[in-house]
Amino acid sequence: METAGSVSRRVRGARSDEPSRRTPMAALASRDRRSPARRLMELRRLQAARFRARLRRLVPCVVLGCVLAAPAWSLAGEPEKKLVYAAGSTVKVCQLTGDTDRQTGTPTLSRTEQRAGVAATDLGSSFEHRGRLFFLFGDTWRHIDGRDAHVARDALAWTDSRDPAAIELSFLCGEGGRWLPLEVPGITLGPFEVPVNGVSIDGKMFVLFATGFRPPLSFGRSVLAVSEDDGKTFRQVYRLSDDKFRVTALWKDDAWLYVFGAGKYRQSSV
Secondary structure, three states, X not given: OOOHHHHHHHHHHHHHHOOOOOXXXXXXXXXXXXXXXXXXXXXXXXXXXXXXHHHHHHHHHHHHHHHHXXXXXXXXXXXXXXXXXXXXXXXXXXXOXXXXXXXXXXXXXXXXXXXXXOOEOOEEXXXXXXXXXXXXXXXXXXXXXXXXXXXXXXXXXXXXXXXXXXXXXXXXXXXXXXXXXXXXXXXXXXXXXXXEEEEEEOOEEEEEXXXXXXXXXXXXXXXXEEEOOOOOOOEEEEEEEOOOOOEEEEEEEOOEEEEEEEOOOOOOOO
């Protein structure tokens, strides 16, 4: 007959022979006497070493790719080639503004100085709106000698013509038949502050203006404005950009509106 003590020893012995219920990771951790913080630090060191090794293999490839992509003239030390006009590649269609075509000496179809007081102007980006082609002109002079250049304002014109060679412009005019400058409450539109592009959406005319001019040649910001009376009056929608889209262009294609922009005047593109 077994005593109580022998039974107790057998039970303890049976428990010691049972397989361990710890997971392999727990067992591994029990053998690793390093602290969790130290293990994490060494793991990060290992990852950093692997990253540096990959980077050393990658950098020569990147440098070689840049060299191969560089223009041939820069590698050979030759001077930069100049842009050369290819004869016949472009054809003049017509002169839009002024009374006299400066190339041919013949009267222009629109005679803008006689009919609207527009002697000279700038830009002239165009867009379609309600079946007409509208033109946004920048700094506009009433005198061809530029005596009013310091107060140059912006003008809006349109045409119903479907023939590019027969465009007769009509300007937004006030009393006396003189053109009226564009106004957007809340922003300045003096010299170099101009409408840069427009688009027609749901019967409304949306125009982007570059304003906040800072000498010598820098626009401060771009502002989106809307007109619901074909350009007679505008109101601000919102301030578009103070950085990379100070000067912008719009293109509408089906349900998409594409916006192209530049930051520093004549120095960058996005």
